[in-house]
Every structure is written in C-alpha cells, then in structure tokens.
Amino acid sequence: MAVATSAEPAPTRRLEATAVAGLRRVLTGEVFGPADDGYDEHRRVWNGSIDRHPALVVRCRGVDDVRAALRFGRDQQLPIAVRSGGHSFPGLSTCEDGLLIDLRLMSGVRVDPDARTVGVQAGVLLGELDAATQEHGLAVPAGIVSHTGLTGLTLGGGIGWVQRKYGLTVDSLASADVVTADGSFVRAAEDENTDLFWGLRGGGGNFGIVTDFRFRLVPVGPQVMAGAAFWPIDQAASVLRRYRDWIAGCPDELMTLVVQRLAPPLPAVPTELVGRPVIAVAACYAGDVAEGERVLRPMREFGSPVLDLFGAKPFVAHQQMFDPSFRHGCWYYVRSCDVAELSDDVIDVVVEHGRRISSPVSSIALWQMGGAVARVGEDETAFNGRSTGFTFNINGNTVTADGFDEQRQWARDYWSALAPFHTGVYVNFLMEEGEDRVRAAYGGAKYERLRSLKRAYDPTNVFRMNQNIRPD
Known part of the structure; x- marks a missing residue:
C-alpha cells in the first residue's frame, strides 16, 4: 500500500474561480479550498497514515447540496470521493487533488418507536444513532466503534455486537435514498428499484451517494x-x-x-x-x-x-x-x-x-x-x-x-x-488490494451481477473511490 505522508504537496489542480464561486452560491453547506481556514481540519480522515489533499471539500447539508456538488465534480472532471464518518481503513473516503463530498453535516436521526423504524441521514455516526434509538430500548444492528460512520458500514454489510441475534446492518435496512452518477434522485427498497436495493446491501459506494436510510429497529437493552x-x-x-x-x-x-x-x-x-x-x-x-x-x-x-x-x-x-x-x-x-x-x-x-x-x-x-x-x-x-x-x-x-x-x-x-x-x-x-481481492469478497457470480448493476447506474465509473467494481 502506498502511504501518503504530510510531505505531499498541496493540490496542483487549479479550479476556475468563477466555477467555485458559483458552487458556493447554490450550496447551503460549506466549501473549503486549500487557501481557506478550516481546509486542513476538514480534509483529514480517521486513519492518520492517509494524508491526502483534495482540490475542494464540500460539506453538504442536504440532497440538493449533494446533487450540486456531484454536478460540479463531473463538470470539472474531478475524481470524486464521498465521506460519511471517514473510517475507511485505506482512506477511500478522501482523494488527492479531487472533490471530497463530505456528508457529516447531514446528521439527522428520526425515531418512530411505535413503528419500530428509524430514518437516518448519511452523515450519522453509530454513537449518535445508538443515543437516539436506545432511549426507546431499540437499536439498529451496527458495528463496535461508536465514531464509525453508519453509511460506509452499512453499504459493506455491517457486522456488529448483535448480529447473531438480529443479522447484519443491511438485514434491517428497509429503504435508501440515492443520488446516482447522473444526478438522479431515486429510492431503493424491496418494492422499488429492487436491483439497486440488492446491490446497496453489501456492494459499497459503487452505485451512488446514499443520502438517507430507513431501518427497522430491534429490541436491545438498554x-x-x-x-x-x-x-x-x-x-x-x-x-x-x-x-x-x-x-x-x-x-x-x-x-x-x-x-x-x-x-x-x-x-x-x-x-x-x-x-x-x-x-x-x-x-x-x-x-x-x-x-x-x-x-x-x-x-x-x-x-x-x-x-x-x-x-x-x-x-x-x-x-x-x-x-x-x-x-x-x-x-x-x-x-x-x-x-x-x-x-x-x-x-x-x-x-x-x-x-x-x-x-x-x-x-x-x-x-x-x-x-x-x-x-x-x-x-x-x-x-x-x-x-x-x-x-x-x-x-x-x-x-x-x-x-x-x-x-x-x-x-x-x-x-x-x-x-x-x-x-x-x-x-x-479490505485495504487497496486490487480487483482480484474485491472479486474474492463477492465471489465470481455475485461480482458479475454487481458489475452489471454498475453498468446500469454508473457506466463511466464516477464512483471509483471505493472497493471498486469496474463497469467494463
């Protein structure tokens, strides 16, 4: 694995000032370039061995921000990374000289204890989710470290402390809202976009930017x-x-x-x-x-x-x-x-x-x-x-x-x-271990099914800062 160090240069890509100014105008969130106060704080991720310098960090407050940031990244032909909690071991929640779409400000949790469901925005950490659901003696099966981002954990499957009783995190997932590579906003569930719903439950961030989840809750604790x-x-x-x-x-x-x-x-x-x-x-x-x-x-x-x-x-x-x-x-x-x-x-x-x-x-x-x-x-x-x-x-x-x-x-x-x-x-x-290891994670038949799904939702591989399933 190539390890980035603090000796790496700042981004060399020069973005058009007018384009960046236009992005700032349409966002309700925040934009940080290398010259801005706060850039160094917001570019860093959990793994200290990863020290990358995005050309721009966009901290989104909602779906419209996500779509605007994605459109900007595509127009500027930037590599695009997406971050929820930033807990990726290989640092795939950031990038060098590209666009980092940061979802951390999207941190709403909406518990319905009577229906035993919870709506969760994509920037939520496990500890924040637990704090809200445990008030009702309920939980989403998820993880063992409270500052892990829920999104990355879920999209990979989600193993944790109550999995043997209640299954993986994806086994409690009822639906997900997704911004796809072309900027479309879609819902994936058992009765809607079922192919995408299948792929989101373990296929990682290959198919779009999830902005919101709905989970079924299970009784745990308090x-x-x-x-x-x-x-x-x-x-x-x-x-x-x-x-x-x-x-x-x-x-x-x-x-x-x-x-x-x-x-x-x-x-x-x-x-x-x-x-x-x-x-x-x-x-x-x-x-x-x-x-x-x-x-x-x-x-x-x-x-x-x-x-x-x-x-x-x-x-x-x-x-x-x-x-x-x-x-x-x-x-x-x-x-x-x-x-x-x-x-x-x-x-x-x-x-x-x-x-x-x-x-x-x-x-x-x-x-x-x-x-x-x-x-x-x-x-x-x-x-x-x-x-x-x-x-x-x-x-x-x-x-x-x-x-x-x-x-x-x-x-x-x-x-x-x-x-x-x-x-x-x-x-x-996985670290960054290559296509063969990604294939091993899914098995040959499932990998090919995921690749077909990738071709349908992201044919140009916009979302490649992940354990990537290449469409070609």
Missing part, C-alpha cells in the same frame, strides 16, 4: 450483559480451545470477539498488566441480563484470567468499549480473511503470531459469525459469506509513523500464515 475477560498470552492455546467448545451450539443472543493485543492503559486495567500481551474474549448477550450472566460464566471461570470486565451495563457503553483502541489520527493497516472453523491448525497460527504483537495499538479481532447472519439466503443481498465461521481483522497499527512499517509487516505475515484456511473476505476490511 442494559445488556457484556464486557471482556483477559488471560496472559501464554494461555492462548488453552483459552482458544475452551472458547471453541464453549460457543459450539451457543444461543444466537451471544456474540463474541476474540482479541489479541497488549493490555491497554485504561482506568479499568491494573497498572501491572498494562503493556503485557493478552488474549481476551469479548462478548455481548442480546437478551435477558441474568441469562447472559449464566451463559458467560463457563468462559469467564476458565483457567486463570487476569482481568474480568463483564457485567450488566448500558448497551451504549458497551458500544464504546473499543473506541479508545481506534482513536482518530493513529496509523492503521489491516489485513482480513474469513475462515470456516477454528481448527487446531488455525489456533496454532493465532497463538504463534499473537505472541509477536509489539505495538500498543496493534491487535486482532476474531469475529464469531453464524446465527441470524447465516439464515439469510446467500443471494438475497450483495453481502457475501453468509456461511462464514469466523472473520479475522488483523490490525498492524501505530500511534505515529514510527514503527508503522514493522507493524504492517506483522499483519501481512499473520494473514499469510492463515492463507491455507482463507474462504473469503469482508469487503469493509
């Missing part, structure tokens, strides 16, 4: 039994084998992640544990708190845990548990793969490479799949891998540029060691 238990890394092999046995046949209410990392310097972590390599089982029980405590007890009591942070807590608090581990500005690199099962050979790889973690912000998360995710037909949505057993997210991260190359290589080596067991990959966990 209190859940959740948290994590930690063991020394030298107990990893026995912990993983116990974990494998424990989750066999577990109820759908239980969702777990296995985490390897150095114990973080957080208030709940004893000082003597900070910086030591650990393996953790994190979990959320989307059901009765007392029942959750009973289900979790056998894992929590196994071996000699050095820390147990499980307990009854607000769901919104649990949704923020990993926020300090993925803060803005750190340098992030990820490799990912799906595996069918947690076999002894896979466990051996996990044990071996987990011992090699040396950065305080590097980690792996092994996502338990199955449950409601697997009960949706593979062809019902563009998301691929419904029958996946586990999804690996291997993060080689650093706080600054120092040591980033070494951590990136650690993540690559870990991923390569798992190569004999790869069955696919979750598209939201």
